Amino acid sequence: MNGKIAISVAIAFFIVFLSFIPFYQTFRVHNVWEIQNDPFFSQIAKSSQNKIFILGGSAVGQLNTTDVNDIVSKNLENYEVFNLAYNGDLPNLRLQSLDSTINAKPTIVFYGISYWSISDYAEQGNTLSFLGKNFENIDLNSINPKATTLNAIRIAFGDDTGFFPEDKIKLKNTPFFFFAQDQMIIADEEKLKKLDVDRTMNKVHQNPDTSIQLQAFKKTIEKLQKNNIKVVVFAVPLHKNYLQVVPESDKEKFKNTLDEISQDYDVRIYDFTNRYSQLDIWKDPYHVALNPKSNIFSHDIAQMILSEIES
């Protein structure tokens, strides 16, 4: 009888896991960094305009690309700015779409990073290659059954927009980033105090000798330069509350890393980290709000682009 019970439990597990595979394949939430096959790249490649790409994560995504584009195109004929930021960008994730980015033939690429970008906080895991060819591209760490189920529920209720719900706003020339209402609101002091200190310290911890992200970042620069694409790096701005939490040793290491990159790859670095730390322009401690009062960030980025193109 014990054997029968054990077999029953094994069958229960088998049925559940077996049913999950097609469910996952049907409803899985595509990761935001899986942009390499997006039609944006092939469409933009045909354009005769000089293309300026801005890469980065959500901190870069918060730029008002329309404003940046207006300022740049007013001063420079035949140039167009595209903001290719997506949530949670990391250099090793960006590498996956780098060939598509290069094939779109940008003239210059601006890459916005910060402490967390090269800290190895989020490493990519192993693949399920041991299960055979069909699973080689499934990243074990990226399988999130809950996200898959929620996506299935969303679709079942008629919302087929997948990862991006309908109430989100999309700016022109910002193909991979969407804005919810709260991303446009400047937060008050109380909300800016909401910071998970332990998590933040863990997230910004710099270890340049072993950082996989730093290696990927350097590889990205090398690859772009090999394809005659000029690269400019900028450190995204942060609020004073965030900067208070970042240990001084990590700030120092990050600065040294940027200096090294500048020397080794002859790359210009713009450091916006502290520039607006005291201003009232923030959505949260690490994102400038997309708000008319916060346009200083977009304007400064536009000026950076102009000075780099004109130099």
Add this chain to the structure above:
Amino acid sequence: MLFNSLEFVVFFTLVLAVIAVIKHRYFQHLFILSASYFFYYFSGTYFISILIASTIIDYFLGKEIFRAETIKKKKLILTISIIFNLGLLGFFKYTNFAIEQFNGRLQNFNVQQIPLLDLALPVGISFYTFHSVGYLIDVYRGHILPSKSLRDYAIFVAFFPQLVAGPILRSKLFLPQLKEKFESSDKIRQFVIENPNLKLGITLMAFGFLKKMFFADNISQLPNEIFLNPIGLDSFTVILGTIAFGIQIYCDFSGYSDIAIGAALILGIKIPKNFNKPFFATSPTEFWRRWHISLSSWVRDYLYLPLVFNRRKSLTAVFLGMMFTFFLLGLWHGAGWNFIVFGLLHGIYVAIDTIIRMKFPSLTKLVFFKTKIGTIISILFTQYLVFFAFIAFRIQDVDQLSYSMQKFVLLDLQTNEVLAVILQNKVSVALLFLFVILHIVSYKKSNLIESISDLKLRYWTLFITLIIGAVLYLYDANPDDFIYFRF
């Protein structure tokens, strides 16, 4: 090693397989002890040395208490052993808290601050310390004979299903089970995996995983978001966060207890239940008879009753005894003022409840409290008090704590924020409702788990499949730790 990890599933399956193969009781016991130490090593690495050392010392102290010829000598050895055990617990758990308080007082006097010690809390020390102290007191009182075998005593302290987060075991219930004899013969029974135990144990474990991984882990984002910084939030949002936290911690801890009790049962060891639908308690006293039963009964038997036994008719003695007991019970949960507030609040509740019962015994016999509406009012009033105290359990920051408590009591009747929070956390809110429905069902049908385990094998398999499915399909890639692991 967390119960909700693949490592535990593999570990437990291997333990069952080996136990099924080993037929000799001596080797079975050795294997269970080794497996328990391996389980602990996996969870707490070098802290295993403290566990083993305290086990050996307590084993011999138990023998010495028994051997001592005079009461005075017995008392002396018991005192030494309690100081040793509670000293060890206090050192690891409360030293830095004490230093912080001391430094805080000295701040105004411009005196050099004492640096905090680089201490980590050994996993499960709060639980196994209480196992040992309970055992030593039972030996002192003559309720049990000291264990003749160090191996048996070590299994009692380190038995892996309950080692890191309880339930707190009683030696007089556990140790005899290692020496039980088969009904049919004089042979001492082994760890035998028996059909009814296996089915009931798996059902209990399945319910435990459902509570933890389906409910607690998916509800947690609601209180986490609300209590990250509650200052500025409206009353209904604070109340929603409090209800969500209360249900989260219940599902988290009772889920852990169910897995532990189920795992032990599969191995043939019976551990009494640790939770009994506490959200249906009709008074604060009853709540503690239904919530973390192994802890509340432990403090009752080994702390409260000895404190007030000779003065149990005195209202002052009862009140002070309750307050002191619950102060320590709060502190047991963690080194923080919020836990002390949690304990004292419950102390006040239970003390007032007890005193009212003592002073006005006729009140409790009122017919109104026996009616349906009376019961519902009692439940709601009790749960209002209980959930109010949960705020202190959840929030450490004093300003945030006082703000939230104020909002919980003095309603501002604003709804904008709470509606936005509900819309952003639809799944968590839906799970709260689902939990309430299932909790009512389980209250109405008191032996639900037993009924399910008695189902025909094919229906039972279907049921287990549904639970595994529910757990897997809402499994978050980054699950939360069990809350009581911190204690």
